[in-house]
Amino acid sequence: MNFAVLVFPGSNCDIDCYKAVEDTIGQPVDFIWHTATDLSKYDAIIVPGGFSYGDYLRCGAISRFAPVMNEVIKAAQAGKFVLGICNGFQILLESGLLPGAMLRNRSLKFRCHSSLLRVENNTTPFTVDYEAGEVIDIPIAHGEGNYYCDEETLARLHSNKQIVFRYAHENPNGSLDDIAGICNEHGNVVGMMPHPERAVHQLLGSEDGKRMFTSVLKVWRERHGATVNS
């Protein structure tokens, strides 16, 4: 299974994502510069965190028009797996691959610490290895993670089970309905503010993020009839 980790000017979690893929599931992974125009080789695309284009204008507003984003949209439409983390989530919102928008954290503070999430939907390709309702420990690091959408969109998120993660303990940013992560209607595009790639080993304080990577590999193998030797 081939993974792409996108790199925009100002991305800073790209190496963490790359290493997380290597360390958790040992699959081939490449860094892809934002000017790339062909992602056909890749089965999963990770849009990493950071401050792409310096967060100028709005987080993700300019990255969303990078050449590679047309390819991400095509890949998403073709049912490939797309995971946007933190700034990557903001880019997916700006690009319209996921509904809603981000506001400044209600506290106006940049919050950087571990956070407890409840797995609300364990049927997406990125969450099948979790139990429904399981509480997991995944760190956050953001100043604009206050998810917002209109009531109609929120009702749709509920009825389609598009809320993937909620903050289980304290809501660190004031997001609507304690939302920490959502998916598109088909479930193949997931965006989340917390950083699973920073929680892949006990040495990092938690390994609860590991199963996002094992999940997507499992689903890809099932869909492609690939045998598992291990």
Add this chain to the structure above:
Amino acid sequence: MIKATVYVTVKQNVLDVQGSAVQGALHSLGFGEVNQVRIGKYLELKLDTSDKAEAEARVKTMCEKLLANTVIEDYRFELS
């Protein structure tokens, strides 16, 4: 040359957390009459055109596509 002045603000029904913080600061400075503060962005665009109708249509598209996120923001602009 036409100059477009674009104002982008957080929608009225969306909490403007920065605005609320500034309102609180103004209150603590004794400006109790401040009932609301909304913080937004101000952009100046110089356009290489003299066609006002065309500029109007194109600036509107710029606002919709990039300058404002209409999920959370309103925009208005003036041409001169």
